[in-house]
Amino acid sequence: MFKLRTDPETLNIVQQDDYATQKNILTLIFNSYEIYRIKISVDDKYWAEGTNPVIESNASEKCLTISEIKNGFSSIFFNMNLNQKRSIKSVELERIVLTIKDMEFLNDLKVLETLVIVHCNLDCCMDFLWLLPSSFPKLKILGIIGYTLKNNFFENINLMNIRILNLSKCDYNDNPNNLIVKKNKYLNSLKMNSSCLNQKVFKSMICSDLLIDLSLRAVDFTEIKVDKDCFDRKKTFQFLDLSECKFNDEFLDYFLTDLKAKKLNLEYFPDFQHLIKILDQESLHLSTEFLSLSGNSLYVDLYISVSRFKVLKRLKLSHMNYMICNDFHPKFAFKHQLNAIDLSKNRLNKDSMIFLHQFNNLKELNLSNCNLETGYMEILFTEHLSNSLVELNISGNSFVSSDFFKIVYLKNLIRLTVSFDNQVFLNLEDKYDIWKFKKLRTLILVQTNIEDLLYKSVMTIKDIKIIEFQNCKFEDDVLS
Template sequence: MFDNEIIRLNQENLFRYRKILIPFFKTFYESINVIFDVKENEILFVEKCQPKKFYFFNEKNIQNIKIRTTPDAINYMKNKIFDEKKTEMYLWLLSIYQIDGIRVSYDNIYYSECIDSDFASNFLCKTAYSVDTEPVCLDFMPFNVFIPKEDLNIKYIELERINISSKMLLLIKDCSNLESLILVKCVFPVNFIASVYIYENFKNLKIFRYVGFPLYISQFKNLIFKNLVALDLSCSFLRGSIANIKFPEQKPSLKCLRLDYSKLNVFILNFLIKDQSLEILSLRGVILYNLLHTDALFGWQNHFYFLDISRCKFNFLLSKGNLFQNLDVWILYLENFDTVEPNKILSQKSLHQSTRKLSLSQSLLSPEILYYLQCFEYLEHLNLSGLPVNHLRWAKDHIFYNSNLQSLDLSDWTISQEDLISLSQFKYLKELYIPRCDLNAGSMKYLLKEWIHTNVLEKIDVSENQLDLSDLALLCQLICLIHFIFSVESSIFYNCDRIFEDFRFINLKILVFVRCFVNKSLFKFILAQVALKILEFRESKIGKCVFSYDSFTLLRFLETINFLHTILDQEDIKILEQLQSIGICVNFYEQ
């Protein structure tokens, strides 16, 4: 019935309905928040246990959407009983959207969204399986409207740290068009073998992430699919005898392989990493030298677009010369090393010719490593953030060698005036990250002395340092600057009458405040940035009644405002709600 009614709607009306009807979902459940995430095209059903969140209309046409929820929200909605008319209205409302994905997490936190792999992996390893929770099934409103269904078009399923019921597995089985499946440390029914179930039902998978599970050697052959291009077995560990290992007859043709903090064996590693089609490989935190039969480690692929071997433990394996030889890598991560193991990697001439981006964040830098840094001929991006204090002086004496760098990250250093002057030699630098570097007010005159004339800097992060009006005035002279991240005292503009004239960035598109108190004078500084498209506040506080609707209309190009862990007054939130009429999207991130 609903499909026939949808067909009668012309395309223009359908787009309009999809945009304006989402807020009405929340009227059906008193204890459930319904939030639409414009960026991710997701409808979130979550229990009201957190401060109230708000939905904001947007100008974006909504086509396909994902449903995102938690077991607690599911249990509440499952027990909610509607009368016949309300049920019909709810089903009609949902039927106008093309649902192409489902995401269910124990606490609305997802491994796949965590940028810090070390943190995410450590969290998973310490988190117990959800054996005491009620098994989850989506056989009720609002989910039964599309599971099962003849024209079912679910392409994405993500389930994390939940207890999955047998009935749920039967429903998912009907998703024949599934392209991406992410399972993270879930509990399955007794005697259920996940790898067999997945292999039999989803042979068209392109992306498979199976994170935090035991891998049974006898079933390993079921983890390789014909069309699979990305495989993630992070935080997984092997069970069973090597004698029982069965490799699939078909060789993998993976483009992306992620095995962070996994505990596999030599033969599986060889099978996967010998794949010549592999472009992206992450072995972060893998301990290789503890494996049995390490003599069998050989023949690995050596040409990558992206390679992350941060925190890996090689010991004698690199010296033997059968791993990572003659590497040809565009982006290389060697972070968090507390030994000199990277020496063998960074000494390779093939890397000196191929690498464009290198990260040595939080690693110990030996004199040898610093010497090899000078050998990279085409390096454009260098990350030396968070170095141990006793290595900073060594690094300072060696990094100012490559005038071709386009991006440099020196976060958490202690930078002197002399260092700032030395940085100005990078005449082609487009991005500079120097947050938390103990910079004093007035430091920008040493940094920007040469750059003001070259005008190439496009992005700079000077957050959590001390800045004054003279620093901002100099930064405003960088006419190519489009992305500015900074922290500033709220009193900086007191008694300043020329904010609009003297503190305007001509081409600034993205402005980010970090740990600031935003008062009316600071808001005037925001309004002076006439080209602004994205405004963001991180761990900040907005003063009472700072925002006004009329003021925001002055920013004619503003598209998005983001608030990350930021405190707002109720009156300012009401102003933000009104921005729907001028097409500004407002996002809140609390996790």
């Protein structure tokens, strides 16, 4: 099995000089392997992989680069027979110009199970979106990102057995009075981030009986009404993302009635009181294992609401607009269950970190870019934390030799991410006998100037498996 991942520049080069030779090479490849997946993006960055920050944000579409491929991407598959095309199960196309020939090629992929089209130019073939049921009878995963959709698209979706649907950054432009949609019977996962769709569409999708993953990040619900039939639906999710959402009272009530979510994202919430109302549900306290509240303000009310969760295993409180005063540290009902906490990109000091002492099973701690001053490692040296921590990220903070020697005695540390000051290293008396970690397997150095002495010292770490250098600068004498 073979996965083809490429970009327009490569495909254009293939079609330039000595094209006959290139044809022979491609023919050899296609005859030697079964291609099951095709991925083409303008810059090898994919929205689905979270590697395209421009698309993930609410940036203007004018910022997007859309590239044209000579003769279309399908031109390199010129000699593929039908049997070879039947092996292709997945196609992802992002920010390229699609031609009529490209559409003809796609229509031949009758066993296609996954189709994702992100901000591609479909000017010559918009009808393609309305003909999906007849073109792909086996399609299970569909992503249409960044398009204006009409009634016939949603009516045709009813004819398909889609399990996973992504309509992020889409809007609606048609007569809603002529729209006839039914409740989707098969939908398991729905993502409509930053979308602006019709009320009937939301009802048909959200009320699906099998829906367990729902992402509605940055959707404005202030003008949308909820059909009362939806209130009777069992609102139990594996994953629920309501970050940045704006609610009217009616739609807010929908999410205030016996809501359960194993993983819950409520980041950058625009209405603090709405946020508190959602969090104060007993059903969430008993069901949520992962909670992300990044980008909010950690006032007393929010602190108290969070403390009531009973089975929480992972908590993310990064990039908070405001962190509560140092002398307020409530007891958390989940203090024995919590395995991981992310406090990155906050302004913290030693006093504001004291609440960490109550967690006796904390395995992962992220304190990166928290403006921490020297000596903060003292906070981690309670009996519980020094025994339980397995992963620690303290990159982007001040760091002195005394902090380093404390880290070494985190008994079960396996993964360490740190920004290292060369001057600190140079002042150490024994530069080759400082890495006394008993179990460390992964070391990640971030924004560190790598000099020869530091590099050689790092390479002496006993039993280390992985060493990564992120945004580091290597001096000329390293490896010389």
